[in-house]
Amino acid sequence: MAVGKTAIGQQLAKQLRAPFVDTDALIVENHGSIADIFAGRGEHAFREIEARTxxxxxxxxxxxxxxxxxxGGAVLDSGTQQLLARCTVVYLECDPETVSERIARNSGRPLLAGDPMSRWMDLFTTRRPVYERLADLVFDVRHGSVSELGRQLEEALRELPEGAAAIAKETAAAPAVPENVALKEEVEQ
Known part of the structure; x- marks a missing residue:
């Protein structure tokens, strides 16, 4: 959370002329706010909705x-992990200092109630091994504008052995995304 997956994902999709889908936004659109789902139905219900989405x-x-x-929690589901095998998975990596500044500006995250940075660190410690195991690419997002990071990420994807061939294939309008690019960040609801 607060790593920039939506902004960077939108930028990458724009560059590749590919659709962009934010699963959290779809959940909100179809089921209401994530905070309300957590409050009314609990985390387990949210995770079921998330896995289906x-x-x-x-x-x-x-x-x-x-x-x-x-x-960030989506990748903890074993079914989701199996589905991600079809995708090129990018783990957006950032440092706690950068995340702390961003979290301070958005306090409406249910899993960060109380001491947000302490909760973030706990979640990150638990989730990091999963992110690293699933990632085809670890991409540092600490420095650069969204457009710079988008260009750098596209370059990095082109350098992946399995991604290079997929990106090089031309579609009618634009280069293809290697399979699907699933962006996940350090921690999310």
Whole structure:
């Protein structure tokens, strides 16, 4: 959370002329705010909704290469992990100092109630091994504007052995995204 997955994902999708889907935004659109889901139905219900949403997005993206932004907890679901094997997964890496500044500006995250940075560090410590295991690419987002990071990420994806061939294929309008690019960041709801 607060790493920039939505902004960077949108920038990458724009560069690649590919669709962009933010799974958290889809959940909010179809089920109401994440905070309300947590408060009214609990984290378990949210995770079930999240897993179904991610599965539908990945299945829909099979025919159309897509940049997908996932919430940080989405990757903890074993079914989601299996689906991500079809995607090029990018782990957006950032430092606690940068995240702290961003979290301070947005306090409406249910899993960060109380001491946000302490909760963030706990979640990150638990989730980091999963992110690293699933990632095809670890991408540092600490320095640079969104457009610079988007260009750097596109370059890094082109350098991936399996991504290079997929990006090099031309579609009618633009280079294709390697399979689907699923962006996940250090911690999300």
């Amino acid at each position: 991610v599965a539908r997005v990945i299945e829909d993206a099979i025919a159309t290469p897509t940049v997908i932004s996932l919430g």
